[in-house]
Amino acid sequence: MSKSILLLEDDLEFAREVIRRFQVSGSEYHVIHFSNFQDFKSNEPASLDLIYLDLGLPDVDGLSTIPYLRQKYPDAKLSVLSIFQDEEKVFQAIRFGACSYIWKSDLKDIPETTRVILEEGVLLTQNIALRIIRHFQTPASKNEMVSILSVREKQILDRIVDGETAKQISHSLGTSDGTVRNQLKSIYRKLEVNSKSELILKFKR
Numbered sequence: 550m551s552k553s554i555l556l557l558e559d560d561l562e563f564a565r566e567v568i569r570r571f572q573v574s575g576s577e578y579h580v581i582h583f584s585n586f587q588d589f590k591s592n593e594p595a596s597l598d599l600i601y602l603d604l605g606l607p608d609v610d611g612l613s614t615i616p617y618l619r620q621k622y623p624d625a626k627l628s629v630l631s632i633f634q635d636e637e638k639v640f641q642a643i644r645f646g647a648c649s650y651i652w653k654s655d656l657k658d659i660p661e662t663t664r665v666i667l668e669e670g671v672l673l674t675q676n677i678a679l680r681i682i683r684h685f686q687t688p689a690s691k692n693e694m695v696s697i698l699s700v701r702e703k704q705i706l707d708r709i710v711d712g713e714t715a716k717q718i719s720h721s722l723g724t725s726d727g728t729v730r731n732q733l734k735s736i737y738r739k740l741e742v743n744s745k746s747e748l749i750l751k752f753k754r
Contacts, residue, residue: 552598556582559607567659574660586614597625599667604631615645626666650677702736710752
């Protein structure tokens with residue numbers, strides 16, 4: 550059974566090459582091409598199996614169209630085709646619902662790529678996969694680490710780093726020494742440290 554593929558791509562030369570590769574491969578894919586989002590909106594297909602989305606559309610930010618496309622075609626796979634080598638765009642696209650993100654320069658065999666996405670549900674080129682791995686291997690920033698703390702725990706952390714004792718902190722925050730010590734234990738656990746000195750060393754400005 551023929552699969553319906555939407556190609557939202559404003560680079561007409563690139564789009565023609567993609568369509569040509571589908572045609573010469575003999576694969577049973579029906580490719581529907583629009584060069585801008587408005588034309589697509591005026592002629593929306595009833596159903597789709599896969600959407601190839603260029604982020605650099607002339608009339609709209611491609612990222613902003615992903616939630617709409619995911620809602621309109623919940624069963625379709627959505628793959629970004631892009632020249633943008635921007636990690637933030639990769640993560641935004643995936644957060645919004647893209648199952649694949651492919652740099653155009655990495656796209657060698659579009660029919661085979663399409664088959665993999667439709668069968669496996671996801672595809673990341675090697676370059677994209679390496680960037681994602683590097684992102685998660687990068688040590689978290691101080692802001693990211695303290696984001697898991699409560700407001701009161703952050704207040705205590707700031708005072709500990711500034712050199713205040715538990716007694717001084719309890720006085721300035723209007724609470725008991727025991728409460729401060731219990732919250733400090735919670736901070737140690739969340740931030741994976743074992744002592745006040747280790748905490749200060751980790752977060753000293």
